[in-house]
Amino acid sequence: MAKITLNFQKRLQQHSNHLVILSAILIVLGYLGKYGVNQIWIWNSTMIIASIIGFIPVAIHAYQAIKVKQISIDLLVSIAVIGALFIGEYEESAIVTFLFAFGGFLEKKTLEKTRSSIKELTNMAPSTALSADGEEIDIDEVEIGDKLLVKTGRQVPVDGHIYQGSGYVNEASITGESREIRKETGAKVFAGSILENGTIYVEAEKVGEDTTFGKIIELVEEAQDTKSPAEKFIDRFAKYYTPAVLVIAAIAWVFSHNLELAITILVLGCPGALVIGAPVSNVAGIGNGAKRGVLIKGGDVMGSVAKFENQTRPL
Numbered sequence: 247m248a249k250i251t252l253n254f255q256k257r258l259q260q261h262s263n264h265l266v267i268l269s270a271i272l273i274v275l276g277y278l279g280k281y282g283v284n285q286i287w288i289w290n291s292t293m294i295i296a297s298i299i300g301f302i303p304v305a306i307h308a309y310q311a312i313k314v315k316q317i318s319i320d321l322l323v324s325i326a327v328i329g330a331l332f333i334g335e336y337e338e339s340a341i342v343t344f345l346f347a348f349g350g351f352l353e354k355k356t357l358e359k360t361r362s363s364i365k366e367l368t369n370m371a372p373s374t375a376l377s378a379d380g381e382e383i384d385i386d387e388v389e390i391g392d393k394l395l396v397k398t399g400r401q402v403p404v405d406g407h408i409y410q411g412s413g414y415v416n417e418a419s420i421t422g423e424s425r426e427i428r429k430e431t432g433a434k435v436f437a438g439s440i441l442e443n444g445t446i447y448v449e450a451e452k453v454g455e456d457t458t459f460g461k462i463i464e465l466v467e468e469a470q471d472t473k474s475p476a477e478k479f480i481d482r483f484a485k486y487y488t489p490a491v492l493v494i495a496a497i498a499w500v501f502s503h504n505l506e507l508a509i510t511i512l513v514l515g516c517p518g519a520l521v522i523g524a525p526v527s528n529v530a531g532i533g534n535g536a537k538r539g540v541l542i543k544g545g546d547v548m549g550s551v552a553k554f555e556n557q558t559r560p561l
Contacts, residue, residue: 265299266351269344272296276340293336300343301327303350320346322488323516329509338513346516371459372437375403378447385454392450398443402435405452413444420458491515 272292279288301324308320323346330339374382378393385403388394393409396402402415414426417439426442429435435448438459454460491512499508 263351263354265303266344266347269296269299269340269347272299273340273344276337290336293340294331297327297331297336297339297343300340300347304343304346317485317488319484319488319516322491322512325492326509326512326516329505330513333506333509335509335513342513342516371463372401372403376400388450388453390450390453394448394450396435396441396446396448398441398445400441402437402439402441402448404437404448404450405457406435406448406450408433408435408446409449411444411446413446414442416440416442420462487515 273296276289276292279285304320305324308318308324311318323342327339327343373385375385375388376395377383378395380395388404394403408429408431412430415429415435416426417436418424419438420436437457495508495511498511499505
């Protein structure tokens with residue numbers, strides 16, 4: 247049973263983007279059916295199907311959270327959707343599930359943008375080197391203490407020092423400084439930098455993942471799962487918010503004996519805008535940064551940049 251559930255969830259994740267698009271199309275068709283051609287059956291059927299499409303992944307997440315004894319916002323949404331369908335409020339159930347599915351879609355896009363940036367960064371790492379006698383070797387074969395030749399236009403393959411020769415090196419991939427820096431015998435050089443002019447011989451001091459460039463890639467990979475302060479707040483907020491809304495809805499039902507009122511409270515209590523807000527801002531920030539050649543490590547950095555900008559903004 248667990249294996250079947252896992253396979254089903256995997257398939258849902260593979261087609262999550264298509265499900266969001268399908269849900270949006272159904273909601274639009276529902277509005278066209280009701281207000282365009284005045285066909286209520288189109289409205290009801292499309293909204294019910296959209297609700298079910300959006301409800302399934304949310305319910306699975308809620309179930310998984312309950313298994314580890316956590317009360318998540320997904321549980322609140324699941325109960326609200328079931329209740330809304332029960333009392334015939336199909337529009338509310340469809341919109342609520344779509345908002346949460348769209349929030350997941352945006353989170354996925356954020357991760358994809360970060361991974362794409364990491365892939366581009368990894369492709370910048372040198373894959374080969376020249377031995378001191380000019381023979382090309384794989385970068386994995388280079389060891390500390392090896393002496394290497396770097397010609398004009400080639401990348402420096404390791405962190406080390408120049409023991410012979412001189413030239414102008416572009417270290418923009420390491421320091422962000424685009425101007426060329428003259429390097430002479432005894433000067434330090436870094437893997438990933440480019441020798442724009444000259445010929446140098448380098449003795450390797452750090453290789454592979456231990457180089458400065460390798461550490462940059464490692465830090466970016468670790469940071470891709472780092473959440474922004476807003477996302478961390480939402481996770482903490484959900485622990486208290488979800489039980490509070492459930493209790494309020496239960497109290498309203500006990501005192502008013504009005505099930506529709508209780509379900510309305512649950513639907514209104516679903517924080518769709520809050521869930522979408524953080525992923526939207528992260529997608530916009532990381533996407534705009536990538537277009538301008540700025541590599542943003544993760545959502546946590548976005549929050550730090552925003553805080554710094556507010557502090558330095560003139561009154």
